[in-house]
Amino acid sequence: MARADGAVAIPKSKVDVGGVKGLQSAVFAGGCFWGMEAVFEQVKGVRSVTTGYAGGSRADATYDRVSTERTGHAESIRITYDPAQVSYATLLRIFFSVAHDPTELNRQTPDVGPSYRSAIFPQNEPQRRVAGAYIGQLNAAHAFAKPIATKIQTGTFYPAEAYHQDFARRNPSHPYIVRWDKPKVAAFRAAYPALAR
Template sequence: MHIKSLFAAAALGLSACALPSMAMADEVFDAPVATRQANETGLQTAIFAGGCFWGIEGIFSHTRGVTSAVSGYHGGTANTATYRQVVSGTTGHAESVRVTYDPSVIRYDQLLQILFSVGADPTLHNRQGPDRGPQYRAAIVPTTDEQRAVARAYVAQMERSGVWDRPMAVSIERYRTFYEAEDYHQDYMLKNPRAAYIVRWDAPKVEALEEMFPQFYRARFRTG
């Protein structure tokens, strides 16, 4: 299914969170609903990677049922978990967002649907929007066995759906340590709504969230 959006489909080799290119795609693809749901109660934690963490944090900070969205680094070690080192693409980290959510309001599979409908293209390898490198890979990091099972089923369903012309490139990674990013990265969209990158690449994702998922969209930006 196609929906109109400003979501970019081609990376042009710009650096992380750099000024955007004028190139854009006309459409973004909507992911199917997952075939199974996680059996979860109480607040849960999920980790997602999908390009520059500003936009992914912004999306989930506008998602009803999410109580916290924190930008950070996952996949590498503590001594290289800094922005200056991660943007080199050599540390093993991915720019990621740790999401705390209430499964009685929004389920894990619904978070995945939002991520791959408005946040990240699951067919792009080591790139999203204008950003290129392994630090911008699309990745799901389950924090429980049940989440892992749901994630596997969801990616398999996306592969079978026929919605995308390319094979899935999103990885399901083993949980390691999540390192919170520097303070100036937290709530970046809230603090910098007129920044060129935000206006061009990330604000349209939040607009698409409101259009596509009105039942989960909330206007007030919840910091976390």
């Protein structure tokens, strides 16, 4: 159910990755990586966010190749986070509720194609288990008006070109950022004030 602040009100995950020490990584894909990066940079406990590509080969991990929609890559982000401050399940909740629309198949308005798909690339088996359980939980709760299109996939993450890194922070008045990404950041900050830095 959509909230007035633009977020979708969804329940917390019933399961989480536990018992991990030290910095961890999460890899998510959900449309243009600029907006995903902009949202997750706001989260307490997130140490860094890197834009990149996941799902294809190293040779095809360039913006020009990925834009052909024939590489198998999705525009993705790699989040480095401290699990003592923010859990994997919390990151998943932000991913599903404000960072993108998980019911869109191979698109995030206005971007269309498989490189803009909704996907989770678990970095270990506990992440895979928690992500799968949460998708099942959200579908069973009918948290969204349509079924979740997010896929759990495998693939190495490759960082994107330097000009894509920290794009929203470096280009706050870029028309794409103003229209599509600033509202996501505002929705995150309104929906999760205790998690915002």
